[in-house]
Amino acid sequence: MKYATYCLLIVLGFLGLSVMSSINEYVFFAGFVILQFVILATAWNILGGYAGYVNFGVPAFIAMGAYTAVVLFKSISAPLVVQIIGGGILAGALGLGVGLLTLKLRGIFFSIATVAVVFILETVVNNWRYVGGATGMQLTRPPDLWFFESYTRMLFFVMAVLAVLSVSIARYVQDSFLGRGLRAVRDSEEAAECSGVPTLKIKLIACTISGALMGVAGSPMPMYLSYIEPASTFNLSYSIYALGMPIIGGTSHWIGPVIGALLLATLQQIVTVTVSNELNVLIVGVLLVLFVVIAPEGILGLVKKWKQSSK
Amino acid sequence: MFSVDLIFEAVLFGILLGCFYAAVSLGLSVAFGLLDVPYVAHPALLILGSYFTFMLAKTGIDPIVCGVLLMPVFYLIGIGFYRFYYETFEKRSTETGVRGLAFFFGMAFIIEVCLILFFGVDQRTVAASYIGSSLEIGEYRFPYRMLVAFGIAVVLTVVLTIYFSKTFNGRAIKAVGQDEGALRLMGANPVKIKQLAFGIATAINALAGAMLIIVGPVEPSMDRIYIGRTFCVVVLAGLGSMSGTLVAGLVLGIAESVVMMAFGASWAPAVSFGLLLLMLGVRPQGLFGR
Amino acid sequence: METILEVNNVVKQFGGFTALSGVSLNVLQGERLGLIGPNGSGKTTLINCISGAYTNYQGSIRFDGQEITPLQAHQRTKRGIARSFQIPRPFSSMTVMENLLVPFAFVGGKDGPEQQKEAMEILQRMGLADKAFVQSNQLSQVELRKMELARAMAAKPKLLISDEAMAGLAGAEVDEVLQILFDLNKLGITIIMIEHIMQAVMKFSQRVVCLDAGKIICEGTPETIVKNPDVQRAYLGD
Numbered sequence: 001m002k003y004a005t006y007c008l009l010i011v012l013g014f015l016g017l018s019v020m021s022s023i024n025e026y027v028f029f030a031g032f033v034i035l036q037f038v039i040l041a042t043a044w045n046i047l048g049g050y051a052g053y054v055n056f057g058v059p060a061f062i063a064m065g066a067y068t069a070v071v072l073f074k075s076i077s078a079p080l081v082v083q084i085i086g087g088g089i090l091a092g093a094l095g096l097g098v099g100l101l102t103l104k105l106r107g108i109f110f111s112i113a114t115v116a117v118v119f120i121l122e123t124v125v126n127n128w129r130y131v132g133g134a135t136g137m138q139l140t141r142p143p144d145l146w147f148f149e150s151y152t153r154m155l156f157f158v159m160a161v162l163a164v165l166s167v168s169i170a171r172y173v174q175d176s177f178l179g180r181g182l183r184a185v186r187d188s189e190e191a192a193e194c195s196g197v198p199t200l201k202i203k204l205i206a207c208t209i210s211g212a213l214m215g216v217a218g219s220p221m222p223m224y225l226s227y228i229e230p231a232s233t234f235n236l237s238y239s240i241y242a243l244g245m246p247i248i249g250g251t252s253h254w255i256g257p258v259i260g261a262l263l264l265a266t267l268q269q270i271v272t273v274t275v276s277n278e279l280n281v282l283i284v285g286v287l288l289v290l291f292v293v294i295a296p297e298g299i300l301g302l303v304k305k306w307k308q309s310s311k
Numbered sequence: 312m313f314s315v316d317l318i319f320e321a322v323l324f325g326i327l328l329g330c331f332y333a334a335v336s337l338g339l340s341v342a343f344g345l346l347d348v349p350y351v352a353h354p355a356l357l358i359l360g361s362y363f364t365f366m367l368a369k370t371g372i373d374p375i376v377c378g379v380l381l382m383p384v385f386y387l388i389g390i391g392f393y394r395f396y397y398e399t400f401e402k403r404s405t406e407t408g409v410r411g412l413a414f415f416f417g418m419a420f421i422i423e424v425c426l427i428l429f430f431g432v433d434q435r436t437v438a439a440s441y442i443g444s445s446l447e448i449g450e451y452r453f454p455y456r457m458l459v460a461f462g463i464a465v466v467l468t469v470v471l472t473i474y475f476s477k478t479f480n481g482r483a484i485k486a487v488g489q490d491e492g493a494l495r496l497m498g499a500n501p502v503k504i505k506q507l508a509f510g511i512a513t514a515i516n517a518l519a520g521a522m523l524i525i526v527g528p529v530e531p532s533m534d535r536i537y538i539g540r541t542f543c544v545v546v547l548a549g550l551g552s553m554s555g556t557l558v559a560g561l562v563l564g565i566a567e568s569v570v571m572m573a574f575g576a577s578w579a580p581a582v583s584f585g586l587l588l589l590m591l592g593v594r595p596q597g598l599f600g601r
Numbered sequence: 602m603e604t605i606l607e608v609n610n611v612v613k614q615f616g617g618f619t620a621l622s623g624v625s626l627n628v629l630q631g632e633r634l635g636l637i638g639p640n641g642s643g644k645t646t647l648i649n650c651i652s653g654a655y656t657n658y659q660g661s662i663r664f665d666g667q668e669i670t671p672l673q674a675h676q677r678t679k680r681g682i683a684r685s686f687q688i689p690r691p692f693s694s695m696t697v698m699e700n701l702l703v704p705f706a707f708v709g710g711k712d713g714p715e716q717q718k719e720a721m722e723i724l725q726r727m728g729l730a731d732k733a734f735v736q737s738n739q740l741s742q743v744e745l746r747k748m749e750l751a752r753a754m755a756a757k758p759k760l761l762i763s764d765e766a767m768a769g770l771a772g773a774e775v776d777e778v779l780q781i782l783f784d785l786n787k788l789g790i791t792i793i794m795i796e797h798i799m800q801a802v803m804k805f806s807q808r809v810v811c812l813d814a815g816k817i818i819c820e821g822t823p824e825t826i827v828k829n830p831d832v833q834r835a836y837l838g839d
Contacts, residue, residue, distance in 0.1 A: 177707070181706070192675075
């Protein structure tokens with residue numbers, strides 16, 4: 001079956017799920033978060049997995065999306081779609097900016113710069129009363145639910161569509177000349193440059209797309225929570241998840257982040273509710289270190305090895 | 312706008328603060344500046360040092376002495392860390408960039424979360440005779456704990472600078488980042504030298520961690536803001552420059568202090584990170600770097 | 602024959618250290634030029650300036666009649682300058698074929714089945730055809746060197762700079778690589794060869810240039826160079 005057909009079927013499947021009244025509301029509530037991580041992991045991997053540049057500042061891009069949505073909503077009562085597009089554009093611009101500043105330098109400087117952006121943006125937001133400052137602000141969801149029973153169900157479906165879109169973009173990047181160039185940059189930037197790859201331009205493109213998608217993942221959050229505040233939005237733990245999921249799933253193919261996100265985000269829902277948030281961070285951290293040391297190609301790599309050995 | 316007095320006091324406090332920042336960044340200056348290890352877990356180890364000091368200080372020992380007593384323990388931890396990093400990543404040198412960074416980032420989170428699970432999120436402090444009172448000179452008050460930290464910082468910097476310029480091992484450490492081949496020809500084993508350097512860098516963190524908890528209360532998530540401060544100092548100084556670390560620390564300390572006075576404490580976290588971004592954009596080799 | 606590369610008074614400094622102090626060199630189209638000199642004489646620095654790895658040097662470099670100094674490395678590759686690296690830099694996560702498809706895609710603009718056929722032809726010429734779908738991190742040293750040259754060829758260069766392609770290889774392997782370079786030159790490609798293996802340089806070069814401490818100290822036929830006292834002093838010391 002063609003990929004596009006798969007996508008259509010998946011979207012229809014999620015649509016069907018969203019309109020089934022018998023399903024508990026909590027499923028959609030948790031499902032939203034899981035889908036959000038699918039987008040974040042996929043977005044991170046476009047720069048981290050394909051090009052080898054590690055973004056530690058994931059919350060900065062999420063927050064860019066979220067707070068852009070808040071500003072658009074508060075100022076012009078923008079509908080959800082406009083919020084999402086606006087968030088994506090501004091987060092993409094942030095990616096471009098950070099990239100222009102640091103992608104000419106070695107990888108670790110890019111990584112540290114991404115942490116810097118988190119703190120600087122958080123400080124700015126903390127002092128910006130229009131969006132609620134450090135205490136945050138409440139938001140009232142608009143009454144428009146399309147044809148869904150609840151706002152959460154609608155958001156769940158929107159997230160599903162966004163997830164399919166993000167994965168499709170990652171797949172397109174991977175299979176295009178862009179993906180070939182990014183892999184060359186990751187393997188040897190010098191040799192790539194001498195093989196005609198415009199390394200800086202390619203890195204900037206990947207960084208912009210990656211940032212934009214993370215912003216898109218963040219934009220629906222204010223409506224989802226009916227609330228926005230800096231401390232949780234800028235939480236650096238997002239980074240360990242967005243980076244752990246692709247590494248554990250497998251960074252060389254777009255399906256890796258999806259696998260990693262589905263597994264770990266579902267685990268997160270279970271552990272956070274039954275035990276504690278901290279324990280979940282610990283589990284992801286330990287898994288990340290284990291995989292990086294023992295199975296650097298992630299679950300995908302393990303599956304490949306198992307298939308080869310059983311031939 | 313602001314009285315000269317206020318600015319002067321902010322600058323003085325900034326000098327004390329700056330020396331403290333320089334001291335807590337020395338370990339990173341060695342591990343990352345000289346050895347090129349992407350040691351983003353450095354601030355987490357700093358906080359770990361603070362908590363170890365906290366636990367040891369409960370037995371009644373003075374916190375500074377605790378820090379010194381912990382140094383051999385941390386030295387061993389550092390050697391272990393480097394050995395592991397070398398065997399797993401540096402030796403194989405395939406895609407070390409992503410994996411090394413992910414490894415240390417993961418370790419930082421693991422350390423932070425373990426601290427939360429063990430100690431909770433509340434702030435911890437230590438008590439000592441010099442904590443709580445201040446030295447008064449004229450109209451200015453200098454908290455004794457800041458003076459103590461200042462003193463330790465100066466001593467550390469002087470000792471390290473002498474070590475790196477006068478001893479064989481110290482000079483070897485400085486050289487190993489630049490030319491491993493030449494070092495091998497001189498009969499020194501680059502891996503052992505790097506191991507030694509990493510051990511020293513981590514041992515410094517024990518004492519620096521003690522200083523941290525003397526200067527103020529400590530809580531597990533503090534490693535995040537210290538990523539900014541320590542990397543700012545190291546980048547500002549320029550990779551490979553020990554003495555530059557002191558100057559860079561002073562610049563950061565004074566900048567933060569003045570900003571705090573002028574705009575309030577809520578803007579303080581942005582100073583180190585902002586300065587860091589500025590340096591990366593304008594002069595990535597730092598003030599004194601190679 | 603026309604001049605394909607003009608290096609005019611190039612000066613390159615690293616902080617306080619001057620790696621190249623006024624190097625001038627003309628290379629004719631189709632020529633086989635050998636570049637020799639002791640370690641640290643500036644050979645790789647000169648190559649880096651020509652290929653664009655360094656763009657902030659003083660002086661001018663003209664290729665095919667046009668000033669290329671403001672161009673970055675990937676742009677120079679598109680103009681027709683290719684180089685191999687002293688220590689091979691394969692794209693280790695890719696197969697040999699995929700390695701070649703990178704320059705095809707980015708210099709030629711296409712990486713479809715036609716280009717794959719062309720790539721196979723290049724690999725056949727190098728004796729690497731049977732390794733086309735092997736992952737490049739599993740190749741032997743000499744195979745890696747050949748792949749470096751194959752990948753440079755995939756960029757369809759007019760000028761190929763071979764940076765110590767034979768370093769560390771044994772006798773028969775050296776001859777293999779040398780023959781490849783001869784064959785490439787027969788196709789009309791200008792070749793600058795940097796090498797320490799003197800027999801290879803003498804056999805291959807029509808003209809040899811000797812560099813020492815950032816300056817050209819001698820230029821001439823292989824026979825003249827070998828007898829030149831300055832060259833002997835540079836290599837053997839006083």
